[in-house]
Amino acid sequence: MADMRENSLFLLKAQATYQKAFIEAVAELQALEHDRYYVEQNLDIEQLKQKRFFKDYLKKIKQQESGSNLPICRVPQTVYWLMEKQADGQLIWIGRVAIRHQLNENLRRIGGHIGYVIRPSARHQGYGCQLLDLTLEKICQGQPKIDTEQALLTCDETNLASKKIIEKNGGIFSSSSEQEAPLPRKLLYWVPYT
Numbered sequence: 001m002a003d004m005r006e007n008s009l010f011l012l013k014a015q016a017t018y019q020k021a022f023i024e025a026v027a028e029l030q031a032l033e034h035d036r037y038y039v040e041q042n043l044d045i046e047q048l049k050q051k052r053f054f055k056d057y058l059k060k061i062k063q064q065e066s067g068s069n070l071p072i073c074r075v076p077q078t079v080y081w082l083m084e085k086q087a088d089g090q091l092i093w094i095g096r097v098a099i100r101h102q103l104n105e106n107l108r109r110i111g112g113h114i115g116y117v118i119r120p121s122a123r124h125q126g127y128g129c130q131l132l133d134l135t136l137e138k139i140c141q142g143q144p145k146i147d148t149e150q151a152l153l154t155c156d157e158t159n160l161a162s163k164k165i166i167e168k169n170g171g172i173f174s175s176s177s178e179q180e181a182p183l184p185r186k187l188l189y190w191v192p193y194t
C-alpha cells in the first residue's frame with residue numbers, strides 16, 4: 001500500500017502500471033551525461049518499452065530484494081520509486097531510492113545503506129530532502145530492516161546537494177574516505193531513523 005501524504009508524495013515499489021512514467025524519467029536522466037550516480041543510466045530505453053523486457057526488469061528488482069541470484073559482492077536491496085500525484089490524478093515519477101539491507105566492506109567505505117536520484121526536471125525543489133525523509137520512515141517501519149541502528153549515508157564531498165539532504169535529515173558526520181583518483185573524497189554520515 002502506498003504511503004500517501006498531504007502533498008501526494010509517496011514511495012512505491014517498482015511496478016508495470018507506471019512503465020511509461022518511468023521511461024520518460026529515465027530518458028531525462030540519460031540526457032544528463034555529467035551525472036554518474038544512478039543505475040538507470042545503463043538501461044536501454046527501446047528495450048524498456050517492450051512489455052516482456054520491462055517485466056524482466058521488475059523481476060530483477062524483486063530478486064535483488066529477496067537476495068536470489070545476487071552477483072558476488074552485492075547485498076539484498078529494496079528499491080522504491082518516489083511518485084507524486086498531480087491534481088488530475090496522474091502520477092509523475094520523481095525519483096528512486098535503493099536501500100541496502102546490510103553493509104559489506106565496500107558499502108561501509110563508499111556506498112552506505114542508501115542511494116538515491118531525483119530526475120533533473122524535479123531538482124532544487126526539495127524532493128531530495130523529502131525522499132530521504134520518507135526512506136528513513138520506511139526503514140523505521142522495517143521496510144526493509146537494515147543491519148545497524150542508524151543508516152550509513154555517504155556522498156562525494158563535492159556533492160553539496162546530497163550533503164545538505166543528509167545533514168537536514170539528521171546525519172552526523174562520521175569520517176571521510178578516499179576514492180580512486182580523480183574522484184573526490186567520500187563523506188560518511190550516520191543517520192538515525194527511529
Ligand SMILES: CC(C)(COP(=O)(O)OP(=O)(O)OC[C@H]1O[C@@H](n2cnc3c(N)ncnc32)[C@H](O)[C@@H]1OP(=O)(O)O)[C@@H](O)C(=O)NCCC(=O)NCCS
Nearest residue numbers: 037116117118123124125126127128129155160161162164
Ligand atoms: C543530489 C540530488 C538527489 C538532490 O536532489 P534535489 O531534489 O535537487 O535536492 P533538494 O531540492 O532537496 O535540495 C537539497 C539542498 O541542496 C541544495 N542544492 C540543490 N542542488 C544544489 C547544488 N547543485 N549545489 C548546491 N546546493 C544544492 C538545495 O538548495 C537544498 O538546500 P536548501 O534546502 O538549504 O535550499 C539530485 O541532484 C540528484 O539526483 N543528483 C544525481 C544523483 C546523486 O547525486 N545522488 C546522491 C548520491 S550521494
